[in-house]
Amino acid sequence: MDMKRDYYEDVQLFSSGVVVFWFVLLMIGLALFPLFVKNYYVYMANYMVINIIVAVGLNLLVGYTGQISLGHSGFFAIGAYGTVVFMSEAHFPFLLALIAAGLAAALFGFLLGIPALRLEGPYLSIATLGFGLTITQVIGRANIFGGRQGLHTPELYIGPWHLNSDVDFYYLLIVITLILVLAGRNMVKTKVGRAFIAIRDADIAAETIGVNLTCYKTLAFAVSAFYAGIGGGLYAFVLRFIEPEMFGLMMSIIFLAMVVVGGLGSIFGAIAGACLLSWLDLELRNILSIPYVGQWLEALSKSYFSITGVSNIQFIIYGLIMVLIMLFEPLGIYGFWIRTKIYWRTWPF
C-alpha cells in the first residue's frame, strides 16, 4: 500500500466498504421513509433534523471549543425571523434568504464571542443567557418582525418547485442537514477543528503552538451561531408561523441538553441527542393516551399534583430521563455507543 493512502485514511469519510454500505442504506431509508408513514411522523422527522443541525452547531462550540452558550435560542430566532423578513421584505429567494439569515446569526455570534474571550464557565453562561433573552425582547417589540403577533411564513418556492407539504420540505431538510453535518464532521478533522479542540483542552498551550485565541474563539461562536441560524430559518417553515415567545430560555436549555445527553465533543452524539430529545418532546405530549400507563399517570397526577399536574407529567418524565442518562453514562449516548462497539468487537469473549 502506498504511503499516501495511509495518511489520508485517518481522516477520510468512509473508512471501509462496510461504512459505505451503511451510509447508502441510511440514505435509501431516509429517502423512502416518508412514503410509508403518516404525515405526523414526517413532521416529527422535520422537527428532529432541525434540532440535529442546531445540536451539531452547538456541539462545535460547547463540546469542541469548550465554551458554553445559553443563548442559542437567540441565534435560532435571528435565523427564523431573518429568513422570513429577507423573503417578504427584500424578496430574496428562499435559499439565499436562509443563508443570509444564517450569516446574520453568525455576525451576532461573532459579536457575542468578543466578550466571551474574557469570560469562562458560569460567567459566560450568564452573558450568553442575557443575549438570548435580549434578542427575544427586541424581536417582540419591532414592527418589522410582527411584534407580539408574530409572522406567517411566505409560500416556499425553490426554483420552479413549490414546496407545500411536510414531505416536500422533508427532502429539502435532509439535504441541508446532510451537508451541514458532513461539513461539521470535516471541520473537526482539519486545522480549524483541531484549533477548537486545542483551545478546549489547554488554551495556553494552544496559543504557544500558534492558535490565535481571539480569532478562533470568535470563529467558534460565529460557526455555531450560523448552524443555529440555519436551523431557525428552516424551523420557521416547519411551523409556518413564528412568534417571539417560542424562542425562550427553555429552548436554549433544551439545545444544550441535547448536546450533553448525546455526548460532548462528538458529532454522532449531537445527532443522537437531538433525535432522542426531540422524539421524547413530541411523544411525551401524548403520554396520557398510551393505554394503562396514561391512565395510571393521570390518576397519579390528579391525586398528588395540582390541576395543571397532568400537563407537567411530560416535563417530569423528560427531566427524569435526562437525569438517568447523565447518572449512568456521563459521556451520554455517545458513551453507550462506544461501549457497545467495544463489547461486540470482542464478543463472545
Add this chain to the structure above:
Amino acid sequence: MDFFKVEDLGISFGGLVALEDINFSVNKGSIFAIIGPNGAGKTTLFNCINGIYKPDRGRILFKGREIQGKKPDRIARLGIARTFQNIELFSHMSTMENLMAGRHNFMKTGLFRGSFMWGRRSFSGREGIANRRKVEEIIDLLDLQSVRNKFVGSLPYGIQKQVELGRALALEPEVLLLDEPCAGMNSEEKQDMIFWVKDIQDELGVTILLIEHDMKMVMDISERILAINFGKPIMEGTPEEVQKNPEVLKAYLGEEEGIGDIA
C-alpha cells in the same frame, strides 16, 4: 548580531519583583541552561520569552527583532516553541492529532476549505497528507510509533513528556524552550530524553533554552549556564565556571558541597 538575546529584562507582579536585570545571549545552535532553586523565576522567564507574560522592562531580541510583549501565537510563528513543566497536552486528542495541531502554522486550510472540500486530492486533503508525513518523521525520531493513535490523556507521564516535545518540534522551531524535560522521569527515561535533546540540537540545528534541576544533565549538555535566584541573576558562564562559583553553590545547594555529590 546575537541570535537570541535578553536585555535588562524585568517583571513584577504587584509588589513582587519576579525577574530583575536578566541579561544573557544565546549562540545559534547551542544549548543554554537556566538553573536556580524553586521559585527563582525560571519559568517566569520562559513565560516572558514566549509571550504569556508581558515584561515590564527590558528587551528580548530574536534575530535582531524585538519580540517582548508580542502575543504567544505571534511568537510561535516567529519560530519559538516550548514545552511546559506541568504537561499541557491536548489530552482528548491522539498523539498524531497533538502533533498535527503543532503544524497549525504550516496549514492554510481555512473554515471553508476544511468543511467543504473533501477528498484525497482536494486542497485540504493534500495539505493534511503532506503535514502528516512531517509528523511521521517526528514520531520516528522520538519513537512514538506505538502510541500514535492513543489518546494522550491515558499515556504514562514519561511518554506524555515525549509527546509534548514532539508537538514543540512539529512547529519546526529555531528556538526551543524546554521547561524541565526530565522532571519526574526515571534514569532510563532521562537518558533517552538527554539523547533526544542532543539529537535535536545536532541534527536539526535547533537552539535550546533549558530549565532543568538535574545538574548532571545540565553540566553535560549545555554550552553556557545562567544561574538565577529570587529573580536576580547570580552569574552566567560555562558549566565549569558555574560549578566553581561559590555564590551559585550557596544559593543552589544551601551549603558548600561539590555539585558532583548531589548529582
